[in-house]
Amino acid sequence: MKPDDVLERRLRAAILLARVDQDRLVLSDAVLGAAIAGRTPLSAGERAALAASPLTIRRFRQLVLDGVTAWRSSAGMLRAADSGAALTELVTDDGHWTLHFLAGQVILQLHAQAPFARQLLVEQPLLRVIDGAGAVVMLGRLDSDGECESAWPFAVAPAQHFQQAGAVFAVEALPA
Amino acid sequence: MRLPGTRFQEHGWEQVRKLLGQCSLTALTTGLLDDYVEAMSASLQRTGSRFDTPANSYGDTVRDLALTLLFELQARPRDWDAFIATLPADAGEALFRKKCNDMYATLRDKVDSDNYQAACGRPCSPNRIYAYRMLDTAYHEIARLCADWRGHAAQVGAILGRDIDAAPIEARQLQSIAGCRPEWILRWSAACAGPLDTRSKRFDALKDNPAKIGAMLQEIAEYEAISSNRDADWRLDSGAATDWLDDYWRVLAAPEESAPGPDRILEAHQEAIDLAWEAPAAALVEDDLAIDVGASVSLPPGFIQMARLAEDPGSWAARMMQEDGLPVRLAVYAKLTGPDDEVYPDAWRDPATGALPTMQQLALLAGVSLPTLRKRRDAAIARLTTAARP
Numbered sequence: 001m002k003p004d005d006v007l008e009r010r011l012r013a014a015i016l017l018a019r020v021d022q023d024r025l026v027l028s029d030a031v032l033g034a035a036i037a038g039r040t041p042l043s044a045g046e047r048a049a050l051a052a053s054p055l056t057i058r059r060f061r062q063l064v065l066d067g068v069t070a071w072r073s074s075a076g077m078l079r080a081a082d083s084g085a086a087l088t089e090l091v092t093d094d095g096h097w098t099l100h101f102l103a104g105q106v107i108l109q110l111h112a113q114a115p116f117a118r119q120l121l122v123e124q125p126l127l128r129v130i131d132g133a134g135a136v137v138m139l140g141r142l143d144s145d146g147e148c149e150s151a152w153p154f155a156v157a158p159a160q161h162f163q164q165a166g167a168v169f170a171v172e173a174l175p176a
Numbered sequence: 177m178r179l180p181g182t183r184f185q186e187h188g189w190e191q192v193r194k195l196l197g198q199c200s201l202t203a204l205t206t207g208l209l210d211d212y213v214e215a216m217s218a219s220l221q222r223t224g225s226r227f228d229t230p231a232n233s234y235g236d237t238v239r240d241l242a243l244t245l246l247f248e249l250q251a252r253p254r255d256w257d258a259f260i261a262t263l264p265a266d267a268g269e270a271l272f273r274k275k276c277n278d279m280y281a282t283l284r285d286k287v288d289s290d291n292y293q294a295a296c297g298r299p300c301s302p303n304r305i306y307a308y309r310m311l312d313t314a315y316h317e318i319a320r321l322c323a324d325w326r327g328h329a330a331q332v333g334a335i336l337g338r339d340i341d342a343a344p345i346e347a348r349q350l351q352s353i354a355g356c357r358p359e360w361i362l363r364w365s366a367a368c369a370g371p372l373d374t375r376s377k378r379f380d381a382l383k384d385n386p387a388k389i390g391a392m393l394q395e396i397a398e399y400e401a402i403s404s405n406r407d408a409d410w411r412l413d414s415g416a417a418t419d420w421l422d423d424y425w426r427v428l429a430a431p432e433e434s435a436p437g438p439d440r441i442l443e444a445h446q447e448a449i450d451l452a453w454e455a456p457a458a459a460l461v462e463d464d465l466a467i468d469v470g471a472s473v474s475l476p477p478g479f480i481q482m483a484r485l486a487e488d489p490g491s492w493a494a495r496m497m498q499e500d501g502l503p504v505r506l507a508v509y510a511k512l513t514g515p516d517d518e519v520y521p522d523a524w525r526d527p528a529t530g531a532l533p534t535m536q537q538l539a540l541l542a543g544v545s546l547p548t549l550r551k552r553r554d555a556a557i558a559r560l561t562t563a564a565r566p
Contacts, residue, residue, distance in 0.1 A: 007509075007519045008492050009418040014512040015557070015564045016424070019251045019290065024444055029297040031440050036423050041431035045439035051428060051565050058294035060427075064420035 023055040030122045071116040073172035078162045087159035101158045110146035126174040132166020177312040181295025184284035188231020191238045197273045209256045301450035315356045322347035334367040354397035358386035381448035486521035503542035507553040
């Protein structure tokens with residue numbers, strides 16, 4: 001970016017963020033987050049309320065800087081060579097999600113330390129886990145503990161299934 | 177005390193307050209906010225290096241925080257008017273410093289309550305920040321007494337609610353504010369006619385509410401724990417990262433199909449503790465004194481030509497302020513993004529200071545009086561604001 005562009009952007013940012021008296025937060029984190037992530041657009045009234053509240057624009061900026069709203073998907077892979085033992089869990093490469101396998105069930109767990117954890121617990125988007133072939137392993141929403149459980153949908157056991165399906169998987173949010 | 181987003185609540189505040197009071201003694205000459213801000217800005221930049229020590233755990237120096245608060249004052253002319261309105265014409269130094277102190281003390285809580293809301297998305301008021309600080313101070317006082325329980329057995333007994341004849345186990349367990357129980361705060365205040373037991377209504381919302389006190393103590397503790405090893409992080413106002421602007425413009429652009437249902441706009445959320453206190457409203461002071469522009473412009477010859485060459489005529493700002501002339505445009509930059517942003521071209525800077533020219537220098541360059549330059553600057557800012565906020 002040219003210095004002139006940086007200068008212009010700073011000027012525009014300073015104008016948008018200039019404080020006004022009696023300001024307050026006019027949109028919730030969930031509403032702002034869904035708009036930033038492109039899931040639910042703001043209505044005309046909400047856009048006007050945001051534009052008139054520098055404090056809410058500051059909150060908007062903070063959410064963008066934190067990256068909490070940017071989460072769309074996390075991917076992982078089957079790491080260990082097949083040792084013959086049953087697969088008990090898989091963790092995404094970013095470390096924010098674990099898939100647990102037990103007794104014919106699969107449980108998706110969001111780690112509390114994930115930067116987007118609070119946001120996802122508030123928003124409860126529909127989540128999907130897919131394997132390397134694109135087949136749906138599970139579909140659901142997190143409960144208040146940050147977990148989602150369903151029956152293992154395939155005939156073969158998890159270790160064998162993921163090996164046959166490219167040894168990778170992904171957790172992703174579906175658009176609302 | 178640290179809370180999300182706050183900058184002015186730690187140990188260095190005393191120094192910041194003193195520096196602002198000291199510089200204000202000579203900077204307040206006319207009663208006009210613009211005069212005061214310009215004189216203060218120059219005065220704060222001239223002070224010695226002993227004000228370059230950190231005043232909070234983010235590494236902001238005493239001088240940084242004083243300049244930041246001065247910058248915030250610019251945006252709150254009502255606070256300034258209230259200050260001027262209650263300042264007696266013949267105020268001595270002690271009274272002047274006290275009034276000055278009150279203004280900045282109020283302002284820091286306003287700014288930090290805004291910062292808190294932006295940082296964590298929860299509503300907050302200046303009075304709530306004040307209440308957090310009162311509880312933090314009370315905890316430190318209780319911890320001090322407990323640490324020396326032999327010397328203060330009666331007081332420690334009153335706080336813990338039982339007679340003390342051996343080392344109280346609570347005192348040994350009191351490692352942080354997380355271990356401080358709300359009942360102790362209530363009993364401590366009752367025993368010493370403390371902040372919860374005065375006639376002031378400021379903390380009425382906490383007086384019979386240990387659950388609320390407990391929740392606030394826990395919040396301070398949790399944030400101090402997670403922020404204790406955090407690196408300096410001034411991104412809130414650094415302006416360095418403006419990527420969020422693209423997200424903002426995208427979100428504000430009308431979507432092809434709008435969201436169904438009613439607008440999801442939050443109600444104003446105020447609890448008793450947020451309402452307890454409001455700064456007194458004051459009459460507006462119109463004090464349009466003629467200013468003596470005595471200072472000479474010591475800018476190098478040809479400054480204006482060189483500065484114009486360094487400007488991008490196609491930029492949004494240049495186009496929006498095409499009619500205003502370069503001195504007005506530089507005055508706008510100085511007010512909105514500060515006198516010394518590293519992005520400014522060298523040709524815009526006064527070689528003597530390394531910063532943009534002062535308002536007086538710009539007024540002389542423009543061939544107008546200082547009040548006229550300010551009016552043109554503020555009119556240009558109003559135009560930019562209208563254009564930037566659809």
